[in-house]
Amino acid sequence: AKKQNDGLRIVLIGPPGSGKGTQAPIIKEDYSVCHLSTGDLLRAAIEQGTELGKQAKVIIDQGGLVPDETMIGMIKENLQNPECGKGFILDGFPRTVGQAEKLDKMLDDQGQKIDHVFDFFIDDSLLVRRITGRLVHLASGRSYHREFFPPKVDMIDDVTGEPLIQRSDDNPAVLQKRLASFHSNTKPVLSYYKEKNILSVIDASRSATHVSNHIKSIFFNSLHFPSNKFPIV
Numbered sequence: 260a261k262k263q264n265d266g267l268r269i270v271l272i273g274p275p276g277s278g279k280g281t282q283a284p285i286i287k288e289d290y291s292v293c294h295l296s297t298g299d300l301l302r303a304a305i306e307q308g309t310e311l312g313k314q315a316k317v318i319i320d321q322g323g324l325v326p327d328e329t330m331i332g333m334i335k336e337n338l339q340n341p342e343c344g345k346g347f348i349l350d351g352f353p354r355t356v357g358q359a360e361k362l363d364k365m366l367d368d369q370g371q372k373i374d375h376v377f378d379f380f381i382d383d384s385l386l387v388r389r390i391t392g393r394l395v396h397l398a399s400g401r402s403y404h405r406e407f408f409p410p411k412v413d414m415i416d417d418v419t420g421e422p423l424i425q426r427s428d429d430n431p432a433v434l435q436k437r438l439a440s441f442h443s444n445t446k447p448v449l450s451y452y453k454e455k456n457i458l459s460v461i462d463a464s465r466s467a468t469h470v471s472n473h474i475k476s477i478f479f480n481s482l483h484f485p486s487n488k489f490p491i492v
C-alpha cells in the first residue's frame with residue numbers, strides 16, 4: 260500500500276557502479292518522489308548539444324568533476340520540478356563538501372533539510388566488472404548489465420524498444436580516475452553527513468534485491484523518521 264509523505268529528501272552516495280542508479284528508481288516508485296541524477300542530467304545536456312553539454316563532455320570523459328557552481332545551479336533548477344513536490348532522491352549529488360554545504364543552505368532557505376543519506380559501500384575491485392558490463396538507455400537513465408541484468412533482447416531497452424549504449428566514460432582507464440575522484444572529493448561528504456547523524460552504510464556488494472531490502476528496512480526502523488511517514492509494504 261502506498262501512503263503519501265510530507266516530503267522525503269534523501270541522498271545516495273557511492274563510487275561509480277555501486278548501484279545508486281539501480282536503486283533510485285525503486286525508491287522513487289515506493290515513495291512517489293522525484294529522482295535527480297546529475298549524471299543523467301549532464302548526459303541529457305550532451306545529447307542536446309547545449310553549451311553546458313559540450314563543456315561537460317570533456318570533463319566527464321576524463322573522469323573529472325564539473326564545477327560546483329554549475330552543478331548547484333542544475334540541482335536548484337530541477338528541484339523546482341512539480342514531480343519533486345513530495346520529496347526527492349539525489350543520485351550523484353552532492354559530490355564535494357562545497358556542494359553539500361550549498362545544498363543545505365538552499366534547503367534551509369526553504370525550511371527543508373535532508374532526511375537521510377545512504378553510503379553505498381563497496382570495494383573498488385568489484386566495480387570494474389560492473390562498469391565495463393553496463394549498458395544504458397540514455398533517455399530514461401535505465402541501466403542493464405551484460406552478465407548481471409541482461410536486457411530481454413540484446414542491446415535493446417526492455418521498456419521502449421530503443422537501443423542501449425555503453426557510456427563513453429565506462430572503460431577501465433576513466434574508471435580509475437572516477438574512483439580516485441570519489442576517494443578524494445566525495446568521501447569527505449560522507450563524513451559531513453555522518454557528523455549530522457543522518458548517514459546509513461549499505462553493503463553495496465550484495466545483490467540488488469538485498470540492497471533494496473536493506474534500504475527499505477532502514478526506512479522502517481530509522482529513528483530519524485516518524486513512523487507514520489512511511490508506507491508499510
Ligand code: AP5
Pocket residue numbers: 273274275276277278279280281282297298299301318319322323324325326330350351352353354358389390392393394402403404405407408437463464465466467468470
Ligand atoms: P554519474 O552518472 O553520477 O556516474 P557515477 O557516480 O560514476 O555513478 P554510476 O552511474 O557510474 O554508477 P551507479 O552507482 O549509478 O551504478 P549503476 O546502478 O548504474 O556521473 C558521471 C560523471 O558526471 C562524473 O564522473 C562527473 O564527471 C559528472 N558529474 C555528475 N555529477 C556531478 C556532480 N555532482 N559534480 C560534479 N560532476 C558531476 O550500476 C552499475 C552496473 O552494475 C549496472 O550495469 C547495474 O546493472 C549493475 N548493478 C547494480 N547493482 C548491482 C548489484 N547489486 N549486483 C550486481 N550488479 C549490479
